Amino acid sequence: MASDHTRSAILAAAERLYADRGFGDVTMRDIVAEANVNLAAVNYHFGSKDELIAELFVTRSIATNRERLHELKAAEEQGGGRAPIEVILRALVGPTLRGCLGPENQRSTAARFMIRASIESVPPIRRIKNREIDHLRKFVGAMRRSLPDRSDVDIYWGLNFALAMAHHTIRESERLTKLSEGKCDLDDVEDVVARVVSVATMALTAGRTETKAPSRLAAR
Amino acid sequence: MASDHTRSAILAAAERLYADRGFGDVTMRDIVAEANVNLAAVNYHFGSKDELIAELFVTRSIATNRERLHELKAAEEQGGGRAPIEVILRALVGPTLRGCLGPENQRSTAARFMIRASIESVPPIRRIKNREIDHLRKFVGAMRRSLPDRSDVDIYWGLNFALAMAHHTIRESERLTKLSEGKCDLDDVEDVVARVVSVATMALTAGRTETKAPSRLAAR
DNA sequence: TTGCAATTCAAACACTTGTATGAAACTATC
DNA sequence: GATAGTTTCATACAAGTGTTTGAATTGCAA
Numbered sequence: 402m403a404s405d406h407t408r409s410a411i412l413a414a415a416e417r418l419y420a421d422r423g424f425g426d427v428t429m430r431d432i433v434a435e436a437n438v439n440l441a442a443v444n445y446h447f448g449s450k451d452e453l454i455a456e457l458f459v460t461r462s463i464a465t466n467r468e469r470l471h472e473l474k475a476a477e478e479q480g481g482g483r484a485p486i487e488v489i490l491r492a493l494v495g496p497t498l499r500g501c502l503g504p505e506n507q508r509s510t511a512a513r514f515m516i517r518a519s520i521e522s523v524p525p526i527r528r529i530k531n532r533e534i535d536h537l538r539k540f541v542g543a544m545r546r547s548l549p550d551r552s553d554v555d556i557y558w559g560l561n562f563a564l565a566m567a568h569h570t571i572r573e574s575e576r577l578t579k580l581s582e583g584k585c586d587l588d589d590v591e592d593v594v595a596r597v598v599s600v601a602t603m604a605l606t607a608g609r610t611e612t613k614a615p616s617r618l619a620a621r
Numbered sequence: 622m623a624s625d626h627t628r629s630a631i632l633a634a635a636e637r638l639y640a641d642r643g644f645g646d647v648t649m650r651d652i653v654a655e656a657n658v659n660l661a662a663v664n665y666h667f668g669s670k671d672e673l674i675a676e677l678f679v680t681r682s683i684a685t686n687r688e689r690l691h692e693l694k695a696a697e698e699q700g701g702g703r704a705p706i707e708v709i710l711r712a713l714v715g716p717t718l719r720g721c722l723g724p725e726n727q728r729s730t731a732a733r734f735m736i737r738a739s740i741e742s743v744p745p746i747r748r749i750k751n752r753e754i755d756h757l758r759k760f761v762g763a764m765r766r767s768l769p770d771r772s773d774v775d776i777y778w779g780l781n782f783a784l785a786m787a788h789h790t791i792r793e794s795e796r797l798t799k800l801s802e803g804k805c806d807l808d809d810v811e812d813v814v815a816r817v818v819s820v821a822t823m824a825l826t827a828g829r830t831e832t833k834a835p836s837r838l839a840a841r
Numbered sequence: 842t843t844g845c846a847a848t849t850c851a852a853a854c855a856c857t858t859g860t861a862t863g864a865a866a867c868t869a870t871c
Numbered sequence: 872g873a874t875a876g877t878t879t880c881a882t883a884c885a886a887g888t889g890t891t892t893g894a895a896t897t898g899c900a901a
Contacts, residue, residue, distance in 0.1 A: 407848080425645050425741070429889060439850050444890060446848095520740060521645070534800050541800070557801040561793070562786050562820055569785030580754050580761070581777040600782055603827055604820040627878080649859060659880050664860060666878095842901105849896065857888070866879070871872105 408446045410436040413510075416457055420513035424454070424523045451525040458518050458526050461511050466536045468496045473543055486547045486605055490598045493540055493560070494567035498597070501571040503590040516571050548605060555605065563601035570597065628666045630656040633730075636677055640733035644674070644743045671745040678738050678746050681731050686756045688716045693763055706767045706825055710818045713760055713780070714787035718817070721791040723810040736791050768825060775825065783821035790817065 414436035418427045429450055433440050447453040472492035476484035500512020518526050537560065544556050570577065574587045587593060634656035638647045649670055653660050667673040692712035696704035720732020738746050757780065764776050790797065794807045807813060 423742075425743075428887080430887090439848095440889095441850070441891080442848085450889065522643075523645075534796065537800055554801065554804050557797065557805050558816055560800075561790060561797050561805075562817075564793075565786045565789030566782050569789055570781060573781070573784075576754065577777065577781050580757055580780075581774065584774050585777050585781075596778055597782075599827075600820065600824040603823045607819075607823055648857080650857090659878095660859095660882095661861080661880070662878085670859065844901085845899090847896105847898080850894090852892085852894105854891070855889095858886080859884105860886100861884070862882085864880085864882105866877105868877075869875095871874085 407436075407438050407442050410438055411443055411446065411453070412457060414438075415453060416461075416510050416514050419454075419457070420510050420517055423517055424521050454523065455525040455529060457514065458529060461515050461518075462529070462533070464511065465496060465515055466533075469493060470536075470539065472496070473540065477543060477546075483546050484543060486544065487598055487602050489540065489543050489547055490563050490601050491594065494563055494597050494601075495594050498567055498571065498594050499590050502574065502587050502593060504588055516568065519568060520572060544605070551605065559601055559605035562604050563597065566597045566600060627656075627658050627662050630658055631663055631666065631673070632677060634658075635673060636681075636730050636734050639674075639677070640730050640737055643737055644741050674743065675745040675749060677734065678749060681735050681738075682749070682753070684731065685716060685735055689713060690756075690759065692716070693760065697763060697766075703766050704763060706764065707818055707822050709760065709763050709767055710783050710821050711814060714783055714817050714821075715814050718787055718791065718814050719810050722794065722807050722813060724808055736788065739788060740792060764825070771825065779821055779825035782824050783817065786817045786820060 411432060415427075415432045418431055418435055429443050430440060433442060436442075443450065443453060447456065469492055472495065473484070473489060476488040476492060480488075497512055497515070500509040501516055502508070522530075540560060541556055544560065545551075545553070548556065570587075570593060577585050578587060631652060635647075635652045638651055638655055649663050650660060653662060656662075663670065663673060667676065689712055692715065693704070693709060696708040696712060700708075717732055717735070720729040721736055722728070742750075760780060761776055764780065765771075765773070768776065790807075790813060797805050798807060
């Protein structure tokens with residue numbers, strides 16, 4: 402107990418630095434400098450660098466998953482156990498996209514940290530990451546209920562592509578802006594979410610629910 | 622001149638190790654051990670570790686781009702200047718997917734190295750990477766010619782999503798296999814290519830060329 | 842205030858990293 | 872076969888890494 406001040410200062414500084422520069426080039430000395438704390442404090446409070454990273458990841462992982470599941474559950478309850486596929490997908494990719502894109506000042510360090518963690522596979526995180534599969538299975542379940550005629554394989558691929566578009570867009574947002582000479586506005590987060598959800602919905606419904614070809618706006 | 626043997630042994634070993642384990646945890650000592658070569662050889666032949674990485678990346682970058690452009694050019698010539706969008710997308714994502722997926726023994730180290738390079742952003746590569754945008758612009762041009770009614774913004778997003786699905790599927794192939802309990806067969810590369818191309822095509826044509834809703838098999 | 846545990850701190854430690862050095866071995870030319 | 876240029880090698884070096892140490896400082900209860 403006592404003064405958690407140092408502890409949380411380290412957590413905040415580490416998360417910020419890791420989110421910005423990745424795990425590779427952030428040293429413990431960088432972290433303690435950013436936190437205005439002595440070098441030995443990290444080992445004193447967390448045991449080791451890896452345990453610090455692990456704690457950061459576990460905490461954020463739980464929070465992100467809770468947020469996504471909250472949206473999902475609300476949608477399913479409102480639909481009497483079956484939510485529209487667009488809404489499910491929105492619950493899956495919305496929180497992360499909103500946290501990582503948009504105007505600079507309102508991006509969450511937490512979301513950016515999680516994206517880093519999903520890219521750079523550092524040992525302490527890799528060990529924990531398997532649990533994420535259980536989390537994704539809950540979305541698979543919801544998608545099955547939403548699209549009972551769809552094969553499992555198609556569901557898995559749809560989920561995979563939805564995450565692909567969301568994560569890749571975040572990671573390569575700078576390149577997309579440059580390539581499109583600013584024509585693709587990544588600050589308009591809701592537009593990005595709508596595009597991702599729309600395409601993923603098409604991937605999941607094409608060739609089955611014919612004629613309905615959901616428009617991009619329908620996913621808003 | 623003289624014996625390039627050492628030089629190329631280093632290149633091969635480095636590419637293999639980087640492809641497998643990433644830039645982060647491969648040291649020069651790992652490389653020279655794998656190449657059966659003295660530690661000082663890397664600095665003697667390449668100047669520095671960074672220059673070795675840069676040479677590796679430039680070489681592979683040129684080769685990959687040439688392969689993709691070759692497919693693209695052939696398609697456009699056959700179509701009298703306008704290739705079907707499916708074929709353009711196939712030229713974009715096919716080579717990489719084929720190189721990185723499929724049965725273990727026929728995956729190319731080159732392709733896997735390039736994926737590593739596109740994920741882990743290490744300084745020597747970051748400096749070079751900007752040129753890739755020029756390469757992508759050629760695909761944007763072909764896509765514009767193929768879909769003249771489509772807005773530039775939609776073209777850029779379609780390209781972005783196509784690359785997203787291809788790269789993410791490669792990076793997270795293990796997770797997808799585990800999540801789907803083997804139901805998604807990532808060794809069937811042509812099926813994966815067809816799925817990616819199909820979804821990207823839908824993203825690029827939906828709401829415009831109505832009724833045609835291209836089926837997954839149509840993209841084969 | 843005194844005493845004791847929790848916390849902070851400067852310094853050092855053991856280890857790994859990429860790079861440099863200078864002697865040895867090799868190769869080809871005369 | 873001697874010589875000059877290239878390549879290899881064992882070894883050392885300087886810088887940076889995470890971690891440990893033991894003394895100083897703080898905070899709080901008796």
